[in-house]
Amino acid sequence: MNDIIKILREFNEARNWEPFHTPENLAKSIAIEAGELLECFQWDSDYDLEALSDEIADVMLYCLMLSDKIGIDIKKEMLRKIEKNGVKYPVETCREE
Amino acid sequence: MNDIIKILREFNEARNWEPFHTPENLAKSIAIEAGELLECFQWDSDYDLEALSDEIADVMLYCLMLSDKIGIDIKKEMLRKIEKNGVKYPVETCREE
Amino acid sequence: MNDIIKILREFNEARNWEPFHTPENLAKSIAIEAGELLECFQWDSDYDLEALSDEIADVMLYCLMLSDKIGIDIKKEMLRKIEKNGVKYPVETCREE
Amino acid sequence: MNDIIKILREFNEARNWEPFHTPENLAKSIAIEAGELLECFQWDSDYDLEALSDEIADVMLYCLMLSDKIGIDIKKEMLRKIEKNGVKYPVETCREE
Numbered sequence: 265m266n267d268i269i270k271i272l273r274e275f276n277e278a279r280n281w282e283p284f285h286t287p288e289n290l291a292k293s294i295a296i297e298a299g300e301l302l303e304c305f306q307w308d309s310d311y312d313l314e315a316l317s318d319e320i321a322d323v324m325l326y327c328l329m330l331s332d333k334i335g336i337d338i339k340k341e342m343l344r345k346i347e348k349n350g351v352k353y354p355v356e357t358c359r360e361e
Numbered sequence: 362m363n364d365i366i367k368i369l370r371e372f373n374e375a376r377n378w379e380p381f382h383t384p385e386n387l388a389k390s391i392a393i394e395a396g397e398l399l400e401c402f403q404w405d406s407d408y409d410l411e412a413l414s415d416e417i418a419d420v421m422l423y424c425l426m427l428s429d430k431i432g433i434d435i436k437k438e439m440l441r442k443i444e445k446n447g448v449k450y451p452v453e454t455c456r457e458e
Numbered sequence: 459m460n461d462i463i464k465i466l467r468e469f470n471e472a473r474n475w476e477p478f479h480t481p482e483n484l485a486k487s488i489a490i491e492a493g494e495l496l497e498c499f500q501w502d503s504d505y506d507l508e509a510l511s512d513e514i515a516d517v518m519l520y521c522l523m524l525s526d527k528i529g530i531d532i533k534k535e536m537l538r539k540i541e542k543n544g545v546k547y548p549v550e551t552c553r554e555e
Numbered sequence: 556m557n558d559i560i561k562i563l564r565e566f567n568e569a570r571n572w573e574p575f576h577t578p579e580n581l582a583k584s585i586a587i588e589a590g591e592l593l594e595c596f597q598w599d600s601d602y603d604l605e606a607l608s609d610e611i612a613d614v615m616l617y618c619l620m621l622s623d624k625i626g627i628d629i630k631k632e633m634l635r636k637i638e639k640n641g642v643k644y645p646v647e648t649c650r651e652e
Contacts, residue, residue, distance in 0.1 A: 265362060275443060279450060284501045286406065287413070288408075289501055291401065292496055294398055294420060295392075295395040295396060295398070296493045296500060298391050298392040298420070299489060299493020299494065299496075300490075302389065302392045302486055302489055303490050305384070305385045306483065307478045309384070311384060311385075311431075313431065316431065317438045318438075320427055320433075321435070321441070322442060323395070323420065323424055324421060327421050330417055336410070338417065339365065341414045341415075341417065344418070345418035345422065346365075346368060346372060349372070358377060386597065389597055390597060392590060393593050395590065396489075396586060396588075396590020396593075397590065399583055399590075400587050402583065403584060403587060404575045459630075462633055462634070472646045472650075473649035473650065474650055481607070485592055485593050485596050486596075488589050488592055488593070489586075489590060491589075492585050492586040492588075492590075492614070495582055495586070499582050503578070503579040505578060505579075505625075510578070511625075511627050511632045514622055514629065514632065515635070516636060518615060521611050521614055528602075528608075530604070530608050535609075535611065536559055536619075538612070540566060544566065553569075
């Protein structure tokens with residue numbers, strides 16, 4: 265993921281886009297792209313693989329830009345979040361349902 | 362990212378959650394979590410770092426589950442999407458604006 | 459609002475769209491259109507009045523279709539929700555902040 | 556709808572919330588509430604009627620506040636949008652599909 269973050273930084277700097285990429289604007293962008301991703305499933309559960317892959321990539325790229333902007337190690341945060349979820353939803357309780 | 366995908370698979374299998382994780386349900390989950398992420402900025406541009414990190418992680422974890430479910434290599438897709446964006450927004454045009 | 463609901467029913471029936479308008483699909487449509495509305499403000503707080511009006515109308519039209527589909531009187535529900543919010547956020551507490 | 560807009564104005568003024576209700580913040584709020592509405596359908600197509608009604612009301616209340624803030628007559632805009640959609644999707648073409 266660090267490779268991609270490095271490429272994104274160069275991509276955005278080359279285009280003078282950095283000033284637009286405030287945390288708030290990136291959060292809006294993630295929600296906008298998540299809406300486009302959902303559009304792949306608007307009327308049924310079939311999907312076009314390339315269109316869907318494009319939209320997942322867009323959501324993730326903005327997530328990586330936001331993580332970079334606020335200075336967090338997103339891999340570490342994901343592992344921490346999985347652990348937190350493990351406490352919230354213990355295996356035993358979930359299996360019983 | 363492959364490490365995290367592996368951990369997520371085990372996590373979900375242990376809880377019998379696999380049947381709920383259809384591509385469509387994961388797409389809805391990404392949009393729901395993107396809304397929660399946006400909530401960190403509902404009334405202003407300040408944010409709580411831990412709350413925001415949690416929400417970015419949630420969005421990304423669902424994106425990784427969806428990528429895994431539909432069988433794509435998300436790193437490759439992100440690199441492809443950056444290249445596509447580079448063609449759509451050439452450096453020269455963006456700098457002139 | 460009842461006029462618009464009647465017009466929407468005729469509009470959708472004429473196009474054979476009724477079968478696609480399940481509550482779940484309409485909920486997805488509302489989230490998709492809310493993303494497009496947010497796109498009017500992606501990089502700053504300026505907006506194009508006609509584009510924004512179009513998007514608000516789209517969100518509200520899907521909300522009216524969903525209300526009609528699940529058989530609720532949306533005006534009554536909005537008044538009920540305002541009252542509920544009034545209890546949750548009493549005037550005195552809010553003014554003190 | 557004008558009754559509800561009047562009630563909302565008084566509600567928000569009484570709480571000193573007007574300064575927070577910029578068009579941009581209301582657009583974010585609509586997207587956030589649309590995510591909560593979608594959550595009613597996260598894992599299946601069943602729903603709780605009261606929870607769902609609450610969320611539709613929330614989305615519509617923010618839409619009415621935004622319409623009021625930017626000075627549009629939302630009923631007129633909805634009728635205009637339905638007409639625009641009628642041109643985009645003529646009855647004949649839709650029936651043939």
